[in-house]
Amino acid sequence: MGMKVGNLMLDGETADYIWRGKGGKQGHRELPQPALNAISAALGAYGKEMAVKNRTRAKDSPLVRFTVTCSDIFKKAGITPSGVYIFRQTAAKLRQDGEKQ
Numbered sequence: 001m002g003m004k005v006g007n008l009m010l011d012g013e014t015a016d017y018i019w020r021g022k023g024g025k026q027g028h029r030e031l032p033q034p035a036l037n038a039i040s041a042a043l044g045a046y047g048k049e050m051a052v053k054n055r056t057r058a059k060d061s062p063l064v065r066f067t068v069t070c071s072d073i074f075k076k077a078g079i080t081p082s083g084v085y086i087f088r089q090t091a092a093k094l095r096q097d098g099e100k101q
Contacts, residue, residue: 008039 008031009016015031043049074080 003017007018009018009028014033015036016028017031018026018028020026
């Protein structure tokens with residue numbers, strides 16, 4: 001595991017960590033309080049402090065805001081609320097239908 005200080009996001013008493021998975025996919029999860037305490041204690045043992053700046057959480061990202069906006073538009077239009085993945089599915093279906101003709 002290659003965790004760096006930049007992978008931690010502090011938000012008051014809680015902390016999230018950023019992970020990177022297959023295909024470069026990134027996400028974040030809440031870091032359990034005992035793990036955060038252990039990291040802080042380990043750094044203290046080496047004479048260092050955890051100087052993590054508060055960062056913008058993923059829920060504030062442009063993609064998340066776009067997804068929420070689309071969901072609101074779908075609701076107002078009477079369409080079943082869905083994520084932005086529906087656009088990819090629609091494009092694939094239209095492409096498939098075009099190939100059949």
